[in-house]
Amino acid sequence: MSSQVRFTDFKSDKQPTWCPGCGDFGTMNGMMKALAETGNDPDNTFVVAGIGCSGKIGTYMHSYAIHGVHGRALPVGAGVKMANPDLEVMVAGGDGDGYSIGAGHFVHAVRRNVDMSYVVMDNRIYGLTKGQASPTSREDFETSTTPEGPQQPPVNPLALALASGATFIAQSFSSDALRHQEIVQKAIEHDGFGFVNVFSPCVTFNDVDTYDYFRDSLVDLAETDYDPTDREAAKEKVLDADKEYMGVLYQDEDSVPYEETHGLDSNMSEIDHDGAPEGAMDLVREFY
Amino acid sequence: MPADFNWAIGGEAGDGIDSTGKIFAQALSRAGRHVFTSKDFASRIRGGYTAYKVRTSTEKVRSVVDRLDVLVALTPRTIEENMDELHEGSVIIYDGDRTTMSDVEIPDGMVDLDVPLKALAEDAGGAIMRNVVALGAACEATSFDIEHLDSSLKKRFGDKGQAIVENNKQAARLGQEYVQENYPDADLDYDLDTTDNDYVLLNGDEAIGMGAIAAGCKFYAGYPITPATDVMTYLKGRIEHFGGHVVQAEDELAAINLALGGARAGARSMTATSGPGIDLMTETFGLVATSETPLVIVDVMRSGPSTGMPTKQEQGDLNMMLYGGHGEIPRFVLAPTTVEECFWKTVEAFNLAEKYQTPVYLAADLAMAVTEQTFEPEAFDMDAVEIDRGKVVDEDTIEDHQTESGGFKPHEITEDGISPRAFPGTAGGAHMSTGLEHDEQGRRTEDTEMRVKQVDKRNRKVETAKEREDFSPREFGDADADNLIVTWGSNEGTLVEALEYLDDDDVDVRILSCPYIFPRADLTEEFEAADQVVVVECNATGQFADVVEHDTLQRVKRINKYDGVQFKADELAAEIKETLAADGQEVEA
Numbered sequence: 097m098s099s100q101v102r103f104t105d106f107k108s109d110k111q112p113t114w115c116p117g118c119g120d121f122g123t124m125n126g127m128m129k130a131l132a133e134t135g136n137d138p139d140n141t142f143v144v145a146g147i148g149c150s151g152k153i154g155t156y157m158h159s160y161a162i163h164g165v166h167g168r169a170l171p172v173g174a175g176v177k178m179a180n181p182d183l184e185v186m187v188a189g190g191d192g193d194g195y196s197i198g199a200g201h202f203v204h205a206v207r208r209n210v211d212m213s214y215v216v217m218d219n220r221i222y223g224l225t226k227g228q229a230s231p232t233s234r235e236d237f238e239t240s241t242t243p244e245g246p247q248q249p250p251v252n253p254l255a256l257a258l259a260s261g262a263t264f265i266a267q268s269f270s271s272d273a274l275r276h277q278e279i280v281q282k283a284i285e286h287d288g289f290g291f292v293n294v295f296s297p298c299v300t301f302n303d304v305d306t307y308d309y310f311r312d313s314l315v316d317l318a319e320t321d322y323d324p325t326d327r328e329a330a331k332e333k334v335l336d337a338d339k340e341y342m343g344v345l346y347q348d349e350d351s352v353p354y355e356e357t358h359g360l361d362s363n364m365s366e367i368d369h370d371g372a373p374e375g376a377m378d379l380v381r382e383f384y
Numbered sequence: 385m386p387a388d389f390n391w392a393i394g395g396e397a398g399d400g401i402d403s404t405g406k407i408f409a410q411a412l413s414r415a416g417r418h419v420f421t422s423k424d425f426a427s428r429i430r431g432g433y434t435a436y437k438v439r440t441s442t443e444k445v446r447s448v449v450d451r452l453d454v455l456v457a458l459t460p461r462t463i464e465e466n467m468d469e470l471h472e473g474s475v476i477i478y479d480g481d482r483t484t485m486s487d488v489e490i491p492d493g494m495v496d497l498d499v500p501l502k503a504l505a506e507d508a509g510g511a512i513m514r515n516v517v518a519l520g521a522a523c524e525a526t527s528f529d530i531e532h533l534d535s536s537l538k539k540r541f542g543d544k545g546q547a548i549v550e551n552n553k554q555a556a557r558l559g560q561e562y563v564q565e566n567y568p569d570a571d572l573d574y575d576l577d578t579t580d581n582d583y584v585l586l587n588g589d590e591a592i593g594m595g596a597i598a599a600g601c602k603f604y605a606g607y608p609i610t611p612a613t614d615v616m617t618y619l620k621g622r623i624e625h626f627g628g629h630v631v632q633a634e635d636e637l638a639a640i641n642l643a644l645g646g647a648r649a650g651a652r653s654m655t656a657t658s659g660p661g662i663d664l665m666t667e668t669f670g671l672v673a674t675s676e677t678p679l680v681i682v683d684v685m686r687s688g689p690s691t692g693m694p695t696k697q698e699q700g701d702l703n704m705m706l707y708g709g710h711g712e713i714p715r716f717v718l719a720p721t722t723v724e725e726c727f728w729k730t731v732e733a734f735n736l737a738e739k740y741q742t743p744v745y746l747a748a749d750l751a752m753a754v755t756e757q758t759f760e761p762e763a764f765d766m767d768a769v770e771i772d773r774g775k776v777v778d779e780d781t782i783e784d785h786q787t788e789s790g791g792f793k794p795h796e797i798t799e800d801g802i803s804p805r806a807f808p809g810t811a812g813g814a815h816m817s818t819g820l821e822h823d824e825q826g827r828r829t830e831d832t833e834m835r836v837k838q839v840d841k842r843n844r845k846v847e848t849a850k851e852r853e854d855f856s857p858r859e860f861g862d863a864d865a866d867n868l869i870v871t872w873g874s875n876e877g878t879l880v881e882a883l884e885y886l887d888d889d890d891v892d893v894r895i896l897s898c899p900y901i902f903p904r905a906d907l908t909e910e911f912e913a914a915d916q917v918v919v920v921e922c923n924a925t926g927q928f929a930d931v932v933e934h935d936t937l938q939r940v941k942r943i944n945k946y947d948g949v950q951f952k953a954d955e956l957a958a959e960i961k962e963t964l965a966a967d968g969q970e971v972e973a
Binding site (some may be wrong): 109110138141142144154155158159160161162163164165168170171172173174175176177178179180182183192200201203204254331358359360362363364365366367368369372373374375376377379380381383384 | 413414465498530569582583584585586590594597598599600603605622624625626628629633634635638639642643644645646647648649651652653655665668670671675761764766767768769770771773789792807808809810811812813814816817818819820827828908957
C-alpha cells in the first residue's frame with residue numbers, strides 16, 4: 097500500500113454537523129489515523145455506518161462506504177468482507193445501533209469472527225432523537241422517556257462480547273487521542289473481529305458520563321501489568337462493577353478469521369465468463 | 385389427454401415418504417417417462433399426514449390431477465385422505481402386519497395388495513427398507529421394469545456403499561416377488577412403458593439455485609424457511625465449486641444485509657425467503673433500492689398472512705413485492721411460470737438487477753418450488769446463458785464520471801436513469817452510499833431540486849427498461865379466441881392442461897401467462913379484443929387482477945383459489961366454463 101497515504105485522505109469535504117465538543121470528532125479522527133497508519137487507502141477501505149449521530153461518520157470520511165439501516169451495519173460489513181477479502185472493512189455505530197436494535201447481530205458478528213473492525217461510539221444516550229435512554233444508560237439516568245431512570249441494568253457490551261466468544265475486545269476514550277488511535281489500530285490488525293467500545297461523550301444530553309467523568313475514572317490497562325491474552329483475567333475485568341477500563345481487555349492471538357475457516361480468498365466481484373461458468377452443464381446432469 | 389398414471393405414497397412425516405417418492409420419480413424419469421410430482425405435507429417433523437404424489441406419462445405432464453392409480457399406504461389415514469382420488473381398479477399396497485394397518489378395509493372394487501413390507505425388509509437386511517419393498521411391489525403392479533428402480537437406488541444410496549445399494553435392490557426384489565407369488569390373479573391393469581428419452585428431474589427451488597450459479601452469483605445469504613430453504617440447501621456444497629459462498633444468517637434481517645454487503649462489494653448476490661421473511665427484509669429493501677444496489681430477492685410464496693399455512697400454496701405476496709416498503713421505490717418483480725422458467729428468470733433477474741442497479745424480486749410459489757418436473761436437459765442450455773453487468777466503470781473510464789475535484793458520481797443524473805458503478809478497490813471510485821436522499825456523489829442532501837432529480841432518475845430506469853426489454857406474456861391456446869384467460873406464476877401448467885378439457889367441451893380460450901409483474905406488458909389491446917377476460921390466481925382478493933384492471937381500465941372476471949392447494953386442470957377447466965357462462969353470456973363454441 098502507498099506510504100504516501102495521510103489520514104486526511106480519509107476525510108471527505110463534508111463538514112460534520114455534530115455538536116461542538118462531541119466525542120465523535122475524536123473517535124473519527126482516531127479511526128482515520130489508524131486506517132492510514134495500518135497502510136490502507138480510501139480505495140481499498142469499506143466503511144459501514146449505522147444510524148444516528150455515530151452513523152454520520154460514513155459521510156464525513158472518504159472511502160467506499162455505506163450508511164446502513166438502523167442496527168444492521170454488522171451483517172453488511174460481513175457481506176462486504178466475505179465477497180472481497182482484499183478490502184479493509186470497518187463498521188461504525190452507536191450504543192443504540194449496536195446494543196439495542198442490533199444486539200442480535202452483535203452476538204452473531206462476534207461468533208462469526210469475520211476479519212473486520214467494529215467501533216462503537218458509546219455515549220450512553222440517544223442523541224439524535226434528543227435525549228432518551230440508551231441500552232448503556234445507567235439505571236438511574238433520568239431522561240425524557242425515563243424520568244425516573246430506566247430502572248434496569250445497562251447492557252454490558254464487553255461481557256456480552258466475551259460470552260459470545262469474542263477474539264478481540266477493547267475499550268477506548270475518544271478524547272485520549274493517542275491511546276484511542278493505538279487501540280483501533282490493534283483492532284484493525286487483529287485477525288478476526290476487532291471490537292472496540294469507545295466512550296464518546298454527548299455534551300448536549302448526557303451530563304453524567306462526561307469527559308471529566310471518564311478522564312477521572314478510566315483505568316488504563318497499559319499502565320498495569322494486565323495480560324490481555326488471559327481469558328480468565330478478562331472475565332474478571334469485564335464483570336468488574338466498580339471500575340471501567342481502557343485498553344485491550346482480551347485478545348485471542350490464535351484467532352482464525354471466518355474467511356480463513358471458510359476458504360474465502362477471492363474477490364467475488366470478478367466474473368471471468370460472459371455466459372454460464374465452465375462446468376455448469378454438470379449441474380444439469382446431476383438431475384438425471 | 386396424455387395416458388397418465390398416478391402413484392402416491394403416504395404415511396406419517398418421518399416415515400421416509402419424501403425420499404421414497406423421489407426414488408420412484410427418479411426411476412420413472414430415468415426410464416424416459418415424464419414426471420410431475422406434488423407433495424402434501426404438514427408443518428411438523430414427525431407424525432402428521434404426509435404424501436408424495438407422482439404423475440407420469442410418456443407425454444409432458446404439467447399439473448396434478450384428482451386420480452390415484454396406485455397408492456402405497458403406510459397408515460390408515462393415507463387411505464382416508466385419498467379416498468376421493470381412488471377409483472375402481474386402484475391398487476392399494478399396505479402392510480397388514482403393521483398393528484395400525486391390521487384391520488384396514490380396502491374399499492370394494494379396489495385391488496388389495498397386503499404385503500409384509502417390514503418382514504421382507506428385515507429379510508433384505510433391515511426394517512428401514514420397507515418403503516423400498518413397497519416400491520418393488522409397485523413395479524410389479526405396474527409392469528415397470530425394476531432395473532430402472534435399481535439405477536435410482538444406486539443414485540440415492542451410492543454414497544453409503546455398495547452393500548447398502550445391494551440390500552435395497554434385494555428389498556425391492558422381495559416386494560416384487562411377493563406380489564408375483566401371492567397375487568398372481570390380481571387384475572393389475574397398468575403398464576408403464578419406457579422410452580429412450582433422457583430427462584432431468586428437478587424442482588423450482590433447485591432450478592433457482594442452478595440459475596443463480598449459471599448467472600455468476602457468488603454470494604448467497606439466507607435464513608431457513610419453508611418453502612424456500614431448498615434454494616440454500618442446493619447452493620451450499622455447489623456454489624463453492626464456482627468460487628462462491630453461502631452464509632446461513634442469524635435471521636432474515638441479517639440475510640438481506642449480508643447480501644447487500646456482498647452486492648456492494650460487487651459480487652452477484654442473492655437471498656431467498658418466504659413471505660414472513662420478506663416482511664422482515666422490507667426496511668433494507670428500501671436501502672437496496674435507494675442506494676441503487678443490484679440484488680436478487682427470491683420470495684417463494686406460501687399461505688399467509690402471518691405464519692399462515694407454511695406448507696401450503698398461495699400467491700398472496702404480490703402486493704407486498706409490488707408496493708412493500710415506505711416511500712416510492714423502483715424495482716423489478718418477475719414471476720417464473722414453470723420449473724424451467726425458475727432457472728431462466730433467475731438468470732434474467734441478475735442481469736436486470738445489474739443493468740438497472742435495482743433490487744429484483746423473484747416471485748416463485750410453493751407449488752412450483754417443491755414440485756419436481758422432468759425436462760429435456762437442453763431446457764437448461766448453459767450455452768444460452770448471457771451475463772450483462774451493466775455500466776461498470778474501471779480505472780480507465782472512471783474519469784468520465786468524476787466531479788472537477790475528482791469525486792466519483794455513483795448517482796450521476798443520466799438520460800436513461802442508470803448511473804456508473806465502481807466496485808470497491810477501483811482507484812478513484814471511493815464513494816458513499818446511503819438510504820438518505822443524496823446528490824450525484826451519494827452525499828446526503830435535502831436540496832429540493834436534487835431530491836426531485838434523484839427520484840426522477842431512479843424512476844426513469846423503469847421507462848428505460850420498458851424500451852429496452854421484452855416484457856411480453858407467454859401465450860397459449862387459440863390466439864383468435866374471444867375469451868381471454870390471464871394468469872401468472874405456477875398456474876400456467878395447469879391452465880395449459882385445462883385447455884384440453886376446454887377443447888373437449890368446445891370452449892376456445894386464449895391464455896396469457898405473465899412472468900413480468902413489474903414492469904409489465906400493457907395488455908389493453910388484448911383486453912379490448914376479448915369479449916371476456918378472466919384472471920386466474922391463487923389468492924383471495926385477486927391482486928394481479930386489480931393491477932391489470934388498473935392498467936387497462938377494464939373490469940375482469942376472477943377465479944381465485946386460496947384453500948392452500950394448487951389448481952387442478954379438470955377443476956379449473958370447469959370453473960373457467962362456469963365463469964365464462966355467467967351473466968347469461970354465450971360461451972363461444
